[in-house]
Amino acid sequence: MEKKVQIGKTELYVHPIGLGTNAVGGHNIFPNLDEEAGRELVRSGLENGINFIDTAYMxxxxxxxxxxxxxxxxRANRSEIVIATKAAHQFIGNEIKVNNSPAFLKQxxxxxxxxxxxxxxxxFYIHFPDQDTPKDEAVGALKQLKDEGKIRSIGVSNFSMDQLLEANKDGYVDVxxxxxxLLNREAEKELxxxxxxxxxxxxxxxxxxSGLLTGKYDKHTNLAEKRGKFFERELFESTLEKVEKIRKLASTKDAEVAHLVLAWYLTREAIDVIIPGAKRAEQVLQNLKTLEVRLNEDEIREIDRIFQ
Structure with missing residues (x-):
């Protein structure tokens, strides 16, 4: 059984590999999702030692x-499972508005x-920052809920450095x-x-x-069928070359590219836990193989250099 890690200064102790669940019931994100496959995915994680589940209202x-x-x-043991969820989106008719007001967060x-x-x-995370609410007020509302025992720790998501500073004015932000x-390392600078x-x-x-760092794509991939910033041709092609360098290192460890990449993140001091997503139960088990990868200092530096 893998040793559990503490998330920051919280009282949450989790397996270092969590489960991102936007493919569990996320019909607005992935078309044609099978809900039973989603249930199996969560069960499979829980049965194999994963105890940290990340979801969201959206x-x-x-x-x-x-x-x-x-x-x-x-399952009988709710106390052994750590659930994270997020909110900030408010549907008003057909419009979606981002709302961090204390009343909306409490609701x-x-x-x-x-x-x-x-x-x-x-x-519980504030999923996205809104334009109007002072961030320390938004977090203050979550602190009240924490004091009432309704949530155990406070998170923010998609916050800039300035927004995080405001949110954490009273020291209440945990995550x-x-x-x-490896393609977007902006957070290393200030955050x-x-x-x-x-x-x-x-x-x-x-x-x-979006799968580009798993090693499953090659130069024959039809980019016309792919959506999102990671599949713009120039970035895609330069990343493939870097991934090939990592593949060589992965093969010496009998690991896959994704395991090596995820293991590298866990060497960052700021990161305690990672939450790779999965669409099928076997992908959950694949993600767990990350913990079998041991990187020495030279290898950590080499991956860092490849993706400078």
Missing amino acids: YGPKRSEEIIGEVIKE SVEEALQRLQTDYIDL IQNEYN FPYVVENKISFIPYFPLA
Whole structure:
């Protein structure tokens, strides 16, 4: 059984590999999702030692939380499972507005508790910053919910450095979840030093850059069928060359490219846990192989240099 790690200064102890669940009930993200496959994916993670599940109101919307709530209900030991969810999106007619007001965040937590069929959420994030709400006020509302026992720790997501500074004015922020991967290392400049100093845990999303860092693509990939910034031709082609260099190192360790990349993230001082997504149960088990990869200092520096 893998040793659990503490998330920042929280009282949450988790397996270093969590599970990102936007493919569990995230019908608005992935067309033609099979909900039973989503349930199996979560069950498979829980049965194999993963105890940290990351979801959000916007996955579905709502449906991911509902399915996760159903699966967790099947198990007797809620206290062994660490659930993270997020909110900030408000539907007004057909419009989506981002709302960080204390009243909206409190309402969002109450509704998430019902969907997840639980009486507390281990980690609750403000999913996106809005334009109007002072961030320390938004976090202050979550601190009240924490004091009431409805949430156990406070996160922010997609916050800039300035927004994080405002949000953490009173020292209440425990976790920040932003994009970070070997192709986008912006967070290393200002965010990483700040979070390390303040014992805030940084959880990266898009750790595998929409699959580009898994090694599954090659120069024959039809980019016309792919969407998103990672598949713009120039970036795509330069990344393939870098991935090939990593593949050589991976093969000496009998590992896959993705395992090496994920293992490298866990060598960053700011990062305690990673939450690669999965669409199928076997991918969950694949992700767990990351922990079999041991990188020495030279190898860590080599990967750093390739993706400078």
